[in-house]
Amino acid sequence: MAVHTPRYIQIADDLRNRIRSGELQRGARVPSENEIREQWAVSGITARAALAALRNEGLIEGVRGKGSFVRLKSPLVRLAPQRWNRTGAEGPRPTYSLEAERAGQPVAVERSSQETQASAEQAERLNINVGDPVSETKYFIVMDSRPVSCGVSWEPLAITGTTEIASPAEGPYAALGIVGRFDRIGVHVDEVEEVLDCRMPNPTEAQILHMPAQGTPVVAIQQTWLAQGMPVCTADVVFPADRYEFRYRMQIK
Structure with a gap:
């Protein structure tokens, strides 16, 4: 029996891979909720869940009025x-x-x-x-x-x-x-x-x-x-x- 992976996890996995591969570098803007909805043909709830998953992992951070960005790692x-x-x-x-x-x-x-x-x-x-x-x-x-x-x-x-x-x-x-x-x-x-x-x-x-x-x-x-x-x-x-x-x-x- 095939295991169904929720759509928001698939989206989060894709964005995570793009971050870790360097395609989305530190400080780069990640797709917005609206862009995710259009690109993956999903609801706003699903798009928000995907971004929330990445925020909870500490991979991205939101800037009010500007969007979400790949988190910068300090050189300290x-x-x-x-x-x-x-x-x-x-x-x-x-x-x-x-x-x-x-x-x-x-x-x-x-x-x-x-x-x-x-x-x-x-x-x-x-x-x-x-x-x-x-x-x-x-x-x-x-x-x-x-x-x-x-x-x-x-x-x-x-x-x-x-x-x-x-x-x-x-x-x-x-x-x-x-x-x-x-x-x-x-x-x-x-x-x-x-x-x-x-x-x-x-x-x-x-x-x-x-x-x-x-x-x-x-x-x-x-x-x-x-x-x-x-x-x-x-x-x-x-x-x-x-x-x-x-x-x-x-x-x-």
Whole structure:
């Protein structure tokens, strides 16, 4: 018995193949709903379903008043573990700074810090007590006028509270990144653990990162930095999956 493939899937398959073959290149306009109706002799409902399927896969995106276009893939590349190397005359630089430089893109960073108390989850990750004072820093990073990440980090004030890095968003070392900042107070960060989760963005993340309502997931990374086994910072960072490529190259011993 032959299996019938719905018409909208056939249309989506055809457009997908044209995108992947390069016939429809990144940034190219894809056929509109009306053009699909005429070319494939289908209803508006079927045409909309075909375009929706491609949007949900993250292959195309709509621009109000202009139509749908093949999604642009960002040249931003995040390398691991090389990005944590202590290099350069000024010491370690924030990862986003290196990535923007490599991609030839201007970068803007918004960050703000405040003192708060550790929640149960933060306390567990930092190996401190619930309610212990921590600095909480929120980050928002834009490259080439497009949001590329947002996040929040926590550092135990028992370690940094009386130092020049107590407020991560301020002070003479704010632009150095976590490894460089802790180097300045004699705390040698020698390990970082990252846990990656690919999921759909929540409404707040979608709004902050200017993401479409459907189709594009985020890569959510839970990070914890340690100095000789002692957690000194933990963070939750979210990246739109279509704006970053995560590349891992590690030695085999």
